[in-house]
Amino acid sequence: MVEFDRSAFIAKFQEEATDLLQRLNEGIINLEADPADRPLIDQWLRDAHTLKGSSRMVGLMEISDIAHRMEDVMVKVRDGEMTYTPEMSDLFFEALDTVVFLSENAGKPAADEHDLDDLMSRMVELATSGVAAPGSAPAAAAPAPAKADAAAADPADQGDAADEEQDAEDLDVEEEDGPAHEAASAGDGPVRAQREETLKAKTQATVRIRTSQVDRLLNLVSEVVISQIKDQQRVRDLRAVATLGTEVHSMWGRLKSMLGLLPPEEQGAFVDDVRLLDELFAEQRKMLNGIVKEYADDSSRTSTVVADLQEHAMELRMLPVSTVFSTFPRAMRDLARQYKKDVDLIIEGGDTELDKKVLEEINDPLVHIMRNAVDHGIEPAADRVAAGKPAKGTIRLSARQEGDHIVIEIADDGAGIDPDKVRAAAVRKGYITESEAKSLSDREARYLIFEKGFSTAAIITELSGRGVGMDVVREFVVERLKGSLDVTSELGQGSRFRLTIPLTLAIIRALLLRVSGQTFALPTSSIEETLRVEPGEVIKVEGREVIRRQKRTIPLVQLRDILGLDAVAVPGTGEKIPIATLGFSGHRLGLVVDEFVGEQQIVIKTLGSHLRRVDNTAGVTILGAGEVVPILNVPDLMANGRQMTGMRSRRSGVVKEKEAGPRRVLICEDSFTTRELERSIFEAAGYAVETATDGAQGLAKLREGLNPDAVVTDVQMPNMTGFELTRAVKSDDLLKDIPVIIVTSLERDEEKAEGIEAGADAYITKSVFNQDTLLDTVERLIG
Amino acid sequence: MTPEQPAMLAMLQAQHMREVLKERAESLAQVGEEASAVETVGLLLFRLGEEWYAVGIDRVREILNEYEVTRIPRVPDFILGVINVRGEIVSVTDIATLMRVPSRTEVDLDGVLPSAVIVANESCVSAIVVDEIGDIVDVPVDSLEPPLSTLDKTQGEYIAGSVYIDARLIGIANLDKVLEPIGENG
Known part of the structure; x- marks a missing residue:
């Protein structure tokens, strides 16, 4: 979802490029043997094309250019306009080597830029020296297997290549603190050689394992953990049996001494049996106690080992956060340039270790916060x-570790978040009413920035104000990472975002509770308090049930209503009511349950491959006794609970939008390629697409009653420009509510201003255009 | 046809196994599964209400006679819940409700549960609840027919084809449809 931060993907690109380059090299070797092998040429072209697209996506323009040139030549070979010669191989190898070098150095140009220019010109020469007239070489491009994702190959941002190059030059100065991680920051000659040496030394002590193998191992380990928990339960059961035995024994002792009091002549008949029974009891007790003790000892020894096993197994997936942080200096540089700000990024605690799964998820929220x-x-x-x-x-x-959590903080010394501005924007956008805004504390008001689609900016651009970002942060941190998110801010002094994330995603603490006769687990991290209140403490306000806690009003909702369960054996009126209060993104909600069972650590499992996403349920856990217990999803509970208590009236419609049939979008664009690219993006996302080749045609369709959910328009078009179209739409009472998204190569601020003035709802420039940006924007505006 | 499939069938159909072995012995030089002259497909039959259906045996992982279902709130009505199969969580699908097969006794999760068949395709696993498990039969691929055109549309989606066995029409379940992931898009 990160559309601008290309650098974050460089490591992924490098992985992909290694494979592609390998195949491209092999392809050349095989082509030398059989230059007419058509399938081989086609495969080679596909690989080169992928390399071109991917490198472009991560901003490595030189690689993209080289791949482009290679394609030019090979297309001519394929089409029979040129014959394959050994000289071509030489040049191809040289080009591929340069790509390898560029890739490893993340775009930092080779020792001398002239080499690169020279290579390029020689490739152009090769491509043109055949049949085509000089200068028209690029026309041969794009034989492309119709892949839409090729980064909107728009010549408009060709100019950026030079800039990117400059950026790359300065890239590596910061942050050498993460020596463990990969190529992203390697220097020139000597430094590079040294790095290779250390790498060599390192490989002897390490083994590369596929993540899937580690995950399988972890799955098995968690099974062992579960059976160990069961084992300990059995130890407790056995102890109970032994205690019973002791009671039996002492009762037998009393009985025996009473028997001893009987006159001897009456004892005679069973004295032998009594003695025998006495011995048997003693023997049984001794054996039982022995077994229980040994079993308990074994079990506790095993549990130590299992705990170690689990810990070490978890560590297998731990990586330093620097693996993610190291891409940030570059990202920050790009951001600072984009926003024309001057910013220093200071990174601390890069060696703090985190679960790989968490790390994979943490990049996007951090980038969003930094962008913000x-x-x-x-x-x-x-x-x-x-x-x-x-x-x-x-x-x-x-980043730092605190107990079983990692705390990541992003603090800036900027203007801070003005709670009044946030309140005003929230009211303007209909999230809350005027009176609700007044009742919010400053802290709660600030939390509104995490609402879906929330933005204080007046217009959407690709840079900010799209309301994409902070809600994504919340989704990632709270929903996916089971962490918590806090923001503090002082006007004029700056803001501080604090992400508290569990060390691992596999195990959490949870409160077990019962409702309607079924047990559920509620992650402890989101629980503020567990209470048992007198029925008299529940107050009715405007038809809702609430309780007062520390001068705050907390709405109550029956958990079984959220879950759609039947009421079972309502507790007597005199009894106290168990309530768990949840705190989530500044809101509170009291969940009324039937009974609290207790708190414990649980191993999270998914609902299986069939149930991918179920409202209110985040997964299941298996308790010691083998019982499967659903784990509740707190964000879902909050959303549904608030809706039920009437706190959340407006946004509820989003869920039902699906039933209204496919969403429609009108695309006005005179370029066939761009039009079809956009069409394929929207159609792939399930939209019904209408197109128009200019503004006038688009407006005509709208006036004929097309009524799409959104209009996506280019600016420069014949007959009527996108700005004119936007003005026409926005001044038409019937059409003005349709969101208009301008997609254009015009990037200057004045042009953006004209778009804003025309009344556009969003403005996306083609140079940063990709399918996520476009879809996200449209969906935010419609949703 | 997976390589282990003839073996699975053979266990249950000793006679068939002997035939296969014989044929194999005769054509040892040939490659693998080309052994049987007529290409056949193995089907596991099961009953829903009054009707008999089948799934490809290569999609069957195991048959459960005893299991304990944990209900999951807010799932479609044909999902009874999940079960724990040796540490793996598997959904339980009430295939009769899903396929709208009539005249069938309600599943009582607290009472005695009918048998379930764990089936899987490339991406999903689920246990489908059936009224009765039938035989495993081996039918020639040629004898498979398209689904009856008289089926209504919703039902038809879940039937991939049909076959006559002992003059009985048997619908072959379209597992890719039955096993469509739930809640993928929100």
Whole structure:
């Protein structure tokens, strides 16, 4: 979902490129043997094309250009316009080697840029020296197997290549603190050689294992953990049996001594049996106690080993956060440039270790927060100086372990988040009413920035204000990572985002509770309090049930109503009512349950491959006795619970949009390629697509009653421009509610301003255009 | 046809096994599964209400006679819940409800549960609840027919084809449809 931060994907690109380059090299070797092998050429072209597209996506324009040139030549070979010669192989190998070098150095140009230019010109020469007239070479491009994702091959951003190159040059100065991670920051000659040496030394002590293998191992380990828990339960059961035995024994002792009091003549008949029974009891007791003790000892020894096993197994997936953090200096640089701000990024605690699964998920939320900090936090230099702050802003990213959690903080020294502005925007957008806004504390108000689609900006651009970002942060951190999210801010001093994330996703603490005769697990991390209140403490306000806690009103909802379960054996009126209060993104909700069972650690399992996503249920866990217990999904409970208590009236419609049939979008675009690209993107996402080749045609369709959910338009078109179309739509009472998204190669601020003035709801420039940006934007506007 | 499939059938059909072995012995030089002259497909029959259906034996992982279902709230009505199969969580599908097969006794999760067949395709696993498990039969591929055109549309989706066995029409379940992931898009 991160559309601008190409650098974050460089490592992934490098992985992919290694495979592609391998195949491309092999392809050349095989072609030398049989230059007419058509399937081989086609495969080779596909690989080159993929390389071109992928490198472009991560901003490695030189690689993209080289791949492009290679394609040009090979297309001519394929089409018979040229014959394959050994000289071509030489040049191809040289080109591929250059790509390898560029890739390993993440785009940092080879020792001398002239080499690159020279290579390029020689390739152009090769491509043109055949049949085509000089200068028209690029026309041969794009034989492309119709892959839509080839990064909107728009010549408009060709100019960026030079800039990117400059960026790359300065890239590696910061952050050498993560020596463990990969190629992203390797220097020139000597440094590189040294790195290879250390790598060599390292490989002897390490084994590369596929993540899937580690995951399988972890699955098995968690099975062992579960059976160990069962084992301990059995130890407890056995102890209970032994205690029973002791009671039996002491009762027997009393009985025996009473028997001893009987006159001897009456004892005679069973004295032998009594003695025998006495011996048997003693023997049985001795054996039982022995077994219980040994079993308990064994079990506790095993549990130590199992705990170690689990810990070490988990460690297998632990990686330093620097593996993710190391891409940030570059990302921050790009961000600072985009927003024309001057920002320093300070990274601390890069060696803190985190579960790989968590790490995979943490990148996007962090980037979103940093983008937010650069865009909304850090003020322009002049404002900063005027406020008595250093001209250059500082963003501090730190990670540290606290108990079984990792705390990641992103702090900026910018303007801070003004709770009043947030309140105003929230009211304007209909999230809350005026009176609700007043009752919110500053902290709660700030939390509104995590609402879906929320933005204080007046118009959407690809940079910010799309309301994409902070809700994604919440989704990732809370829903996917089972962590918590906090924001503190002081006006004029800056903001601090604090992400608390569990060390591992596999095990959490949970409160077991019962409702309607079934047991559920509720993750402890989101529970604020567990209470047992007198029925008299439940107050009715405006038809809703609430309780007061520390001067706050907390709405109550029956958990069984959220889950759609039947009421079973309602507790007597005199009894106290068990309530778990949840705190989630600034809201509170009291869940009324039937009974609390207790708190314990649980191993999270998914609902299986068939049930991919179930409302309110995050997964299941298997308790010691083998009982399967659903784990409740707190964000779902909050959303559904708030809806039921009437706290959340507006956004509820989103869920039902599916039933209204496919969403429709009108695309106005004069370029056939762009039109079809956009069409394929929307159709793939399930939209019904209408197209128009210019603004006038588009407007005509709209006036004929097309009524799409959104209009996506280019700016420069014959007959009627996108701006004119936007103005026409926005001044038409029947059409003005249809969101208009301008997609254009015009990037200058004045043009953007014209788009805003025309009344466009979003403005996306083609240079950062990709399918996620477009879809996200449209979906936010419709949703 | 997976390589182990003839073996599975053979266990249950000793006679068939002997035939296969004989044929194999005769054509040892040939490659693998080309042994049987007529290409056949193995089907596991099961009953829903009054009707008999079948699934390809290569999709069957195991048959459960005893299991304990944990209900999951807010799932479609044909999902009875999940079960724990040696540490793996598997959904339980009430295939009769899904396929709208009439005249069938209600499943009482607290009472005695009917047998279930764990079936899988490339992406999903589920235990389908049936009224009765039938035979495993081996039918020639040629004898498979398209589904009856008289089936209504919703029902027809879940039937991949039909076959006559002992003059009885048997619908072959379209497992890819039955095993469509639930809640994928929100």
